[in-house]
Amino acid sequence: MEPVLDVSARDTWPAPLDRTPEQNLAILAYEKTEKMPYKYQVEVALALKSGRDVVCIAGTGAGKSMAFILPLFLGSKTIVWIVSPLNFIENQMAKNYQKFGLSAVAVNASTITPELILDIKKGKYQVVISSPEAYKDANKLRGALLSKELSSWQHITVVDEAHVIHTWANTCIEASSLESGFP
Template structure:
């Protein structure tokens, strides 16, 4: 589905070189292609890859190519969010300071994102903020269906409401492949 105005995307060679320099990791072709699409910002994306394959790197790499861009990562586990913040800090990327307006990446659990009066509804109405969004990433998105019975915010009708509020913002859904029984 067409979303916001596409941004110029770097070449795959540029993505690999800049990522290697900034993050000291050489991205695989599939990672570079995912980032190229994320930077364009004109389509939603789904990434299905095994645990440990480098899915997380694909949602930090776009920050290297959209210098004013912001990524929001919705993660079901607070530990994953904390790990993401620490990793980004080690690369000099401010992970979250919302009140001061200094942030490039925001990690949040679904409860905080969806909570009435939680503050995000003000951000969704702030054009200066939403115009900087690269994408909203749902990490471990498979948990929405498997955890919805024990976590109210994981009910699909609640979890996907930002899609309706931000129709021009790409969503990036990330999960491991389904295991065979």
């Protein structure tokens, strides 16, 4: 995998007005995370930011999670909803994203409160990570996901660990059930 820019050659990076959108996002990400993103991560992020549907298949440790959050470094009202199978992964992802200066929260049985749901609706969090069950349940995240307060925001939905979707069959959200109310 090839990084967008060579970190060891910072003095050769293009001047701000000469940068491509890919280089600009890579430098923003590097400043926030101290990690230079790979070309595929930036391509995925720019496609997501432009509203395109994206399928990103990469191995464990290849940096898919970075691709999910790069659009947040471009500003504007964007929220990333991540569907994750395990509380441990949810909590770990939230902590990692917080290290990059992002407001991220894992929503699960040990963290969910009415106040947390209100904070999500108010746009306090840029990244919300939870289980398929929580997104389906009207008493949990479904109300926030479909809220009027976030209707003008760009929503990016990520299914992490998609290879286990078949085990979620009885609890997974059917896209058609959200279609009519999705902002």
